[in-house]
Amino acid sequence: MAVAIAVTRERREGETRCAVTPETVKKLIALGASVTVEAGTGVGAAIPDSEYTDAGASVKPDTRAVLEGADLVLKVRGPTAQEVSAMKPGAVVVAMLDAYREKDTVAAMAGANVTAFAMEFVPRITRAQVMDALSSQANLAGYRAVIEGAYAYGKGFPMMMTAAGTVAPAKVFIMGVGVAGLQAIATARRLGAVVTATDVRPATKEQVESLGAKFLAVEDDEFRNAQTAGGYAKPMSEEYQAKQAALTGEHIKKQDIVITTALIPGRAAPVLVSAEQVASMKPGSVLIDLAVEAGGNVAGSKAGEVVTTANGVSIVGYTNLPGRIASDASALYAKNLVAFTGLLIKDGALAVDLEDEILKASVVTHGGAVVHEGVRG
Known part of the structure; x- marks a missing residue:
């Protein structure tokens, strides 16, 4: 008997994406599954x-x-x-659970x-790249952040030379150079901005410069050892944060658009831009806070809102x-899910092998208990 796959309409506020597309429905059926979709899902x-x-x-309705x-x-x-x-x-269930914060859902x-x-717990290993939903969605978030910044900014991005005079290019500063940050750099560069970027991980310097942007950081011993084996940023000391804040504070004053992307798994987002730094910026400047749902990188940012300061x-x-580009975001995420589902269905039957390194890293609940150590703790 075929594995019965169900896809319900997303009910979280503001969620426009969907978990399957017609293309991936065909791929799931090819794995040996039947697929039932709630009306209005797409x-x-x-x-x-x-x-x-x-x-x-x-x-079905x-x-x-x-x-x-x-x-x-x-x-x-x-x-x-109600769905549970x-x-x-x-x-x-396979989803982006936001498991560290959605404890009630996990418990249910x-x-x-x-x-x-x-x-979000799929490990960043070569074998799992095609399942890496964080990266697929962060890519689109970085792109969209620049588009939103350009919309909110009252001037042009590229340098324009006209008979009436020259329009100066926008200055864009990216804080946090993960997948979203790199895509933001690339997009801002394509639009013609002068781009700088910063990150606590030393490996990102070469990546930033390869995209034609300038790297900005306090490059001391702590900075050179500020990356985990998994590629994530380590929490930095208060001393380093103070030095980096002083450097970036002077830089921020001169920027037209600042995009912040810094996240630490399982923890509140670090504050990268203080209220004083926001106050130092020029009228008409724009800050885009990609970490706002995790507490925010920018002092004064509010989830779901555009705040205009004094x-x-x-x-x-x-x-x-990513939900503001729902069609592309859904297409990429649905492909991530198909790849992950391939680990769960063997010879047309559901076969969950929790010894598989990918499944072991990403399982949150099993056998009536919360089994993910980070979430359980």
Whole structure:
């Protein structure tokens, strides 16, 4: 009997992405699964129900009908309590759970004896690159951050020479050079801005310069050892943060657009731009805070809002930037899910091997308990 895969409509506020596309429905069926999709699942990504039907999926209007008997549930964000209550014991959920913060959702899934995998915990190893949803979505977030910055900024990005005079290029500063930061650098450069960037990880300097931007950092011994084996930034000492803040503070004063992207897994986002630094910026300047949902990198940023300060600086705190490009974001995420699902379905049957290094790293609940050490703690 085919593995029954269910995909429900996303119910988290502001979530426009979807977990499957017609293209990936076909790939899931080829794995030996049947796919049932809730009506309206693809609306935010401009995918009508008829395209899912044409791809071989069954479309049902009722959430419980979709989830009834489902072996595997694929979602963008974690399920609601009502969705969890409709799942059978032993069902498997794969989603971006935001497991460190969504503790109630995690507890509900454990209580319902649902095995849940968090796509944000997929390890950054070569074998798992095609499943790396954080990177696929961060790429789009970095791109969109520049577009939002250009929209909020009241001037042009490139240098323009006209008979009436020359328009100076915008100065863009990227703080945090992960996947999102690198894409932001590339996008700002393509638009013609003068770009600088900073990060606590020394390996990023070469990457920044390869994209035609200038690297800015206090390059001391702590900086040279500020990266984990997994490629993430380590928390920096207060002394280093003070030195880096002084350097960047002077730089920020001269910038037109500042984009912050710094996140530390399982912790609140570090504050990179203080209230004093915001106050030092020129009227009309723009800050884009990509970490606003994790507490924010910019003092005064508010999730889902654009704040205009007393000195005329705009602090953009849009959440879910990939969701502002829902069609492309859904297409990339759905492909990540297909690759991950390939680990769960063997010979047309659901076979969850928690000894597999990818599944072991990303499982959050199993057997009625929270099993991920970082989330459980």
